[in-house]
Amino acid sequence: MFSYLRFIHAARILFSVLLFFSAVPALGAPITFNTALPVAKHEGIVRIQSKYMRSTGDPTVRGRELSVLAVPLVLVYGVTARLTLFGSITYLDKELRFNSAGASLRRGDAGLGDSTFMTRYTLYQRDSPGQTIRVAPFVAVKAPTGESKEADRFGRLAQPLQLGSGSWDYIVGSIFTWQTLKWQVDASASYRFNTAANGFRSGDEVSLDLSYQYRLLPRRLNSGLPVFVYAVLESNLIYNDKNRAGSVEDINSGGATWFLSPGLQYVTRRMVLDAAVQVPVVQDLNGSALEKDYVGILSFRFNF
């Protein structure tokens, strides 16, 4: 019989993953986070992304293996040239495999997760020929639209294995973007306040992101609006505070992870295709949390 305590342990591992996948929807030039570039007034963009994360190499006898597929759909609307609204809903498929009493077991769930609504305002804008510098603070709220009380044959799934957290969470941050015809730099800092639901509260999260994009093609610009191909290198530093179950702090949760993410981006006037692999360079996690192997990202953006 699989005990509830073991699921609590699985929860420690999974929670940081869920936080990672439910981050502010990325839109614009960087692949793993947002940008301060404009969305035209009363115009829209849609983005669909596919992220696959895998964690293996569990040193314990349980041989835990975790895979999470997240497919966020993001809709973006320009209220004014400076004020932009984002709305996203994510399809999630989570699976945790482990050994218990000589048997290989599997738990998880699939379906729609929580939704995030964000507003971004361009506070500073300095345009010159062929380049722009912008600073755009944002606020976001994550609504508990995903199922948060699902059960399987072993009983109720631990909270982080649910599709939704059940909690309303809030994100504040700011993005800096400097784009030229040849290269682009984006930097973002954000803080996520998590609230409690179903007797569980995940630790708050701090994210520091940096992206550098360099135009590979065309090597020389001609007139018109050619297709751009960028090489992308991104850095994501994520720190999670410890989770709390009731009033008890989980010493095996939280910690810091630093990803480096090489990628490629194909940009036309109507759409952007991009791909990146997030490689964890440093994982300083508390206790016995399972470390990530990699995260693969494919995404498609469309101007409509």
Added chain:
Amino acid sequence: MKRFFIFMVLMLFFFAPLTAFADGPVKVTAKVDGLSCPFCAYGIEKKIKKIKGVEEIRVDIKNGSITVKYRDEKFFDRIRLNKAIRDAGFTPGRIMVPKKTK
């Protein structure tokens, strides 16, 4: 031949006043600051295509400019063009109205 000549004179007589009100198509070139990626530039296309009388817009990212072709010069409005550029999230620069086209 004589009948044809009279027909042509009558046609000119009736239709010449109508064409006198139209100035003909015009191409306007405007500088746009902050224009540095094709995906963002599409926002300008969308905004300017909604201006009445615009037949065609061409974005030149290298020179940071747009060329807008109006069906008739009477549709060209400098303030409206600047507003469309601002609404797309960019900063309008100098506008040049170099020539009329047919």
